Amino acid sequence: MAKTLGIKGKQLKIAIKKASEVQDNFYKTLQRRGKEILRDLKPDDKAVVVVSRPYNGCDPGLNLGLPQKLMNLGVIPIPLDFLSIDEIDISEDWPNMYWRYGQKILCTVEIVRRDKRLNAMYLTNFGCGPDSFIAHFFREKMDDKPYLQIEIDEHSADVGAITRCEAFLDSLKNVSPSEIEKTKQVKVLSIEKGTQRTVYLPYMSDHACAIAAAFKANGVNAVVMPESNEETVKWGRRYTSGKECYPAIVTTGDMVRQVMSKDFDRKGAAFFMGGSSGPCRFGQYNMLQRMVLDELGYEDVPIYAPNQARNFFEELEVVGRDFFLLGWQGLVTIDLLEKCLRETRPYELNKGETEKVYKECVEISMSVIEKRSNLIKALKECRKKFEAIAVDKSELRPVVGMVGEFFVRANKFSNEDIIIKLEELGVEVWVAPVYEWFLYRNFRRDFLARQRGDIACIGKTMLMDKFQVLEEHKIAGVFKGFLRNLEEPSTKSVLDMASEYVDKTFFGEAIMSIGKAMDFYNKGLCGIVNTIPFTCLPGTIASALLKRFKEEHNDIPVLNVAYDGLGQTNSDTRLEAFVHQARQFQKRMESIKNGELVRV
Template sequence: MVVIGRPYNSADPGANLNIHKKLIDLGVKPIPLDMLPMMEEMEADEDLKDMYWGYGQKILKAAKLTKNHDNFYGIYITNFGCGPDSFITHFFKDILKGKPFLQLEIDEHSADAGVVTRLEAFLDSIKNARNRTKTLKRKSAKYSTHGKGRKIYIPPMCDHAFTLSSAFRACGVEAEVMDESDDTTVYWGRKFTTGKECYPCILTTGDMLKTIKKEDFDPEKSAFFMPSGSGPCRFGQYHRFHRLVLDEMGFDNVPIYAPNQDHRFYNELNILGSKFSRLAWRSVVATDLIIKMLHETRPFEIKTGETDEVYRDALERISRSIEKDGEDLFDVLNGIIDKFLAIKKKDEKRPIVGVVGEIYIRSNRFSNDELIRKIESFGGQVWLAPFAEWISYVNYIHRMKNIRLDNMKNMLHFFLTEYIQKKDEHRIEEIFKNHLRYGAEPVIKSIIKKASPYIHVSFEGEAILSVGKSIDFLDKGVSGVVNAMPFTCMPGTISGALMKLVQKKYDTPIINVAYDGQGTTNITTRLEAFMYQVKEHFQKASEA
């Protein structure tokens, strides 16, 4: 029996209820993962190359060795709520396909009797098991080699998806945003997941399955867009999991276009043509700014629904402009400003609430159960952390890495990319700056600096942005902050803990809200209580 897992689970007799001794008592030899032969000599293949967690690689290597030895059987020990294992388990199972294994999930409630019973049952089950010992190599279509001429389906994460699809079309690639997430999305997403994955993975899986089940879906002329990443967040594993699901459904001929958000990002985007990156960036910044105008105007509108109507028209106009290479984008944005300013508003003051957190949950209306509208209905106004912030952060992190590695070529590439993006961003912001109370977005370095007393820059991911942006909002006078995240989100759990320290220092209401799609009645009640505190804080600040 190969005992597979991280050392604090698999090698600690206190944590794993002395599983090694139990196996010996049952007449079986236990082999720890680190004692397996040829572990270090194994070459990275398709199953390992995108696995950025160190122990994730070891676990999957152990799965391959277990698969290829007739007398090896795996016992995979994990613990309740382990984020990486929620995905690694799927890949582990896929590698061992055809060979039984036992997974034990331990927590503080685990008991000796239950473990012994499961070990005995597992030993009985493998006595007559027929094993297919050869590991099958995956042969799925890749966008880089098979994608041209296909329609790309983009996840409906937020309204930026619509302007991004226009950038695809401007580069000669047919693109369509998938239907907005709904209860059917959740149904299909949960059917192919365990519930331990992050909520955005469940939704993106459900949206993809909902799309392939449409009558007009043509697998030979379709592809899915799902950006990748290099950790530590689980997001970078979504496209790998989606690949498993598509293959299981018989759609191994449908590629997934997954540009990696590291030094390869712009190279992989540019398989669509060199102008795509700039058009996509302009579309993101322009969409961020009309969203700010929406949130600045809607809470005060006299005619209900007028701001939403103007906003939808603005989104369509930006999309049309981007599709024509954005030649008239600045004229279009000036016209959009005029339409927003023409909306008649009430003369009243409202407390401002900053919304930060995991980018999918904070941006997606369905996943956060219309969080922003709820804050507005409870008497608040929202400042939402922009989508462009994440792209600027990715640029910054990889520029700094190239400086450390003294990689002059990549360093110059990122400097040039940042220079052009900042130039475009400032030009677009100039159109809006006199009409937004928040003002221009700060450089990403200042956000990181604000977070530095709480979290070090070397801890990469959204946690540092959530903390830094919260402090930026608080410095600009918000009356409260909502940190929205998926349930069990790893960066969200860390930022949520640090928010207590931020709240203590700034003496301003801050609430962590975790979404899992299981009902939001309790969340609505908590938000209502939070908004009561926000109004009290706003009142005291107004009287001071």
């Protein structure tokens, strides 16, 4: 930054220190004013705390001037930042609330619900990802104390908002303040070492079978739940608001469907759900699902959600010392078998044969992992099975690459079988591997550990990352000479390829999608498909960046597809147009290579 500004580093440090002091003094001034307001409020007075973020709570254009309108209605509006929220500790109730303003909002809940004079107006915006989860947590903690939630977008009119404010204030006249009690804590219940419970895993893809095999190898019975269907969505939408990202709705629906089944044994069951420390909403899934299970009366059914942050490897050891090793081998194996499937199926002479061989190989390899047998030997047999499939590759199809949010791109129910549809339209599809996400998490864990000066975490992460890469290379070596899309770039290479568009410190899937899109382009692919959940923030950012990527890379066709489970009437038409563009791009690039003049 100092170099960019043309000043010395020492000057920059002094400026940052001074700016921080001024900012801190500003916050202290706000809180002093807040204490003055609360001190002057009489027992029967009413004030409304405006729960918001600065960009909407302080902008009269974005908040429809609601704070001023509250004043016109004779009510004192108090901005969230006027409250002494730093004095509130929510770490016990919300141990994984990694969004800073999520922490502030949930601290505000505790202040509002304990003070009979205070009520809350929660301002949010359409498509706000964090609020799609925080709103659930906010409601849970407010319990039976009424509050007003207003969602604003570019179509909102202040007339309707004023009416809602008036109705809310009128309703408060009929509410008798009750004794403030400590609200019920949402208890995070996980499995214990040596558990005898059966662990149910949501079916994201056949990678779930790999995790199940690793569980079984360590003496823990595991069952992959049936693939998602319309019943899944029905239950998911019933117990969510519909504003969460689609994978949250799908996996929640799968859990509810399972507990509703006749043979579900609550005393012998547990669920598996991945964990994260942000910034994506994924890390909040298990807390929302905990609340859903509690609501259904299954408070005693654990959710095992190992967080991929600092203590990831330790949390995995709850299952067994080599659970991670076997799980990693399984994930890499499934990714490679899927590559075999996608590079063979478009050219098979006997329809359905490749799919049959693929399923046989999944069953063989997962059985080997469960029994801790020779995986390399088993995969060599799998290669022979794929090589024996009758194919016609006299004319290779155009190849397109798929990037995007890792659940949607892997889950064929969520992405409406987009790979099959693209193959039926005449292209071959290469997909970013699922295991890339785990290697990327190693990079993030190492990066943050270095900021903390956590030597132990740095050392362990480096060792595990090196082991994972070596193990991946060893397993992938079985398919050398058979798979064209065998070698994957390192995490560093992917981040470097994306660096022109997004910095490596901007965590999340957006940078991986852009970097992998660049990798596909460099490998000569003819188009990029970006599959994301509707309102997914990393996915939306990637979609925006891919527009520039397209312009700067010979106008390569890019298709952004957002899924919400409602279906789109024009989806097939969009796929057909994309495939046509991919064919044209292939011809154009071949002409350029041959030195011909191309008119665009």
